[in-house]
Amino acid sequence: MNMNLASFWPTVGAFTLGLFLLGMGFSLREKDYGVFMLWAGVMAVFAVIVYNILQAIGS
DSSP states (O other): OOOOHHHHHHHHHHHHHHHHHHHHHHHTTTSHHHHHHHHHHHHHHHHHHHHHHHHHHHO
C-alpha cells in the first residue's frame, strides 16, 4: 500500500482531531455537548477509515 503524501498529513490531522474529540467527549459524557463530542469523534475517525478504503479501491 502506497499512500499519497499529499493526503497523509490531512489524514493524520483528521484522525488526531477525532481522537481528541473522543477523549474530551468521554471526559464530559454526562453533559449533552460531551455526547456530541463523542459522536463527532467517532464520525471523524470513521471518515478517515472510509476515505482510505475508497482510495485503496480506486487505485
